[in-house]
Amino acid sequence: xxxxxxxxxxxxxxxxxxxxxxxxxxxxxxxxxxxxxxxxxxxxxxxxxxxxxxxxxxxxxxxxxxxxxxxxxxxxxxxxxxxxxxxxxxxxxxxxxxxxxxxxxxxxxx
Amino acid sequence: xxxxxxxxxxxxxxxxxxxxxxxxxxxxxxxxxxxxxxxxxxxxxxxxxxxxxxxxxxxxxxxxxxxxxxxxxxxxxxxxxxxxxxxxxxxxxxxxxxxxxxxxxxxxxxxxxxxxxx
Numbered sequence: 004x005x006x007x008x009x010x011x012x013x014x015x016x017x018x019x020x021x022x023x024x025x026x027x028x029x030x031x032x033x034x035x036x037x038x039x040x041x042x043x044x045x046x047x048x049x050x051x052x053x054x055x056x057x058x059x060x061x062x063x064x065x066x067x068x069x070x071x072x073x074x075x076x077x078x079x080x081x082x083x084x085x086x087x088x089x090x091x092x093x094x095x096x097x098x099x100x101x102x103x104x105x106x107x108x109x110x111x112x113x
Numbered sequence: 114x115x116x117x118x119x120x121x122x123x124x125x126x127x128x129x130x131x132x133x134x135x136x137x138x139x140x141x142x143x144x145x146x147x148x149x150x151x152x153x154x155x156x157x158x159x160x161x162x163x164x165x166x167x168x169x170x171x172x173x174x175x176x177x178x179x180x181x182x183x184x185x186x187x188x189x190x191x192x193x194x195x196x197x198x199x200x201x202x203x204x205x206x207x208x209x210x211x212x213x214x215x216x217x218x219x220x221x222x223x224x225x226x227x228x229x230x231x
Contacts, residue, residue, distance in 0.1 A: 004177075040217040049209055049221040050160065061219065093160060097216035101175040104160040 005029045005096050007105035014113040020082040023108045025094035027075045038098035041070055041079045044107070045090045053092075054079060081110070115139035117149075117210050117222035124228040131197040131227060135210030142168055142188045148213035149193040151184065153206040154224075161206075165213060166193055200229050 006028040015021040031038045037057030042050035052061040054070035057077065067088075069080045081088050093107040121133040133151070140147055148167035154160050164184040165173045174182045183196040197204060208225050211218035 038216055042218075049224055050218070051221070052217060052219050055217040055219075095160070095217075100173055101177070102162040104162070106159045 009105040023079040031098035119225035135193040155206040
């Protein structure tokens, strides 16, 4: 299985940039597409798709969210961080079955 | 508007079979490229993909649950189903169904909590 590793938490100030990383145990690129997706989850709620295929913004998601990276190293950036962005963020690969998720990074206020 | 909603027994006894239903609207499982997946999340832990069923009836299962999973669908009633046999305490979690569009989960249900008692 492809293992996705995220830092457990990241502290950030409102109005600043947050950079959340996800490292995979194997390359999740294929034919120029990064099979890496990002989700936001708030307590008591279901996950919400933010970014798909590495860098594509999902419908209705603010442009302050962006995704980048390739191969085994990926980043979700939130710039600038707003109060509503305090949540848990997790990455997910869909290159190989079983599809796997990272453990999540809790974005906290500094 | 795409919506999904999970339903299940809430609580069941160890060794029983868990049956979950995902009722959805706003899309059809007859549409090319559309799949419905099941994902679970134990309290305070990460997400685990369990199974997927697609428009042409292809299915995928997480090998970590070996042969305990069965996914099926009722296209005419816009429902998908998941069965997990021989449940135990490790199956206690919130269970989500989600629509797959290609290689990502673009819409999720609100989740249903499942507890297993011994």
